[in-house]
Amino acid sequence: MCAHELRRAPLDGVERPVCSRCGFVLYANPASASCAVVVAGRDVCLVKRKIEPYRGHWTLPAGFQEYHESPAQAAIREAREECGLEVEILTLLDVMYTTDDARKRANLNVYLCRPIGGELCAGDDAEATAFFSIDHLPDSIGFQNNQKILNDLRERASNAAALDRLVAKN
Ligand SMILES: [Zn+2]
Numbered sequence: 483m484c485a486h487e488l489r490r491a492p493l494d495g496v497e498r499p500v501c502s503r504c505g506f507v508l509y510a511n512p513a514s515a516s517c518a519v520v521v522a523g524r525d526v527c528l529v530k531r532k533i534e535p536y537r538g539h540w541t542l543p544a545g546f547q548e549y550h551e552s553p554a555q556a557a558i559r560e561a562r563e564e565c566g567l568e569v570e571i572l573t574l575l576d577v578m579y580t581t582d583d584a585r586k587r588a589n590l591n592v593y594l595c596r597p598i599g600g601e602l603c604a605g606d607d608a609e610a611t612a613f614f615s616i617d618h619l620p621d622s623i624g625f626q627n628n629q630k631i632l633n634d635l636r637e638r639a640s641n642a643a644a645l646d647r648l649v650a651k652n
Pocket of ligand 1: 503505
């Protein structure tokens with residue numbers, strides 16, 4: 483703020499970059515990200531990543547929230563950009579604190595969605611996109627939280643007999 487060099491100093495029990503001249507404190511906060519769990523029947527839409535981290539792995543369409551949009555709008559946009567699908571939000575499944583993206587820690591808003599239009603087509607950041615049966619997912623799932631989201635979805639789907647019923651309930 484005043485162009486003076488920041489030094490790390492303990493504040494509230496945490497080492498933080500602090501300005502000794504004007505007292506500015508640089509607080510590091512998690513970012514907000516959104517994830518679209520797009521389901522159709524017992525199938526869920528995944529994207530094969532073309533970029534790091536987890537290049538070549540299959541993940542749920544997700545990304546950081548833009549400043550001008552809500553978490554739900556971010557999920558809808560990510561589904562459009564990465565998979566070419568227009569989706570409708572059914573419900574918020576989870577909010578997860580995620581640490582396995584080295585770029586930034588984030589609170590990930592996980593939305594259950596269903597496709598209402600568009601055409602399945604991989605976006606610029608993706609090598610491929612496809613629907614997989616929740617019972618036969620690819621081995622290389624990227625991000626620890628994606629594995630947990632898909633495990634939870636499979637469990638809920640088996641309890642509900644079919645994803646359709648899970649979707650119908652929402
Ligand atoms: Zn300063």
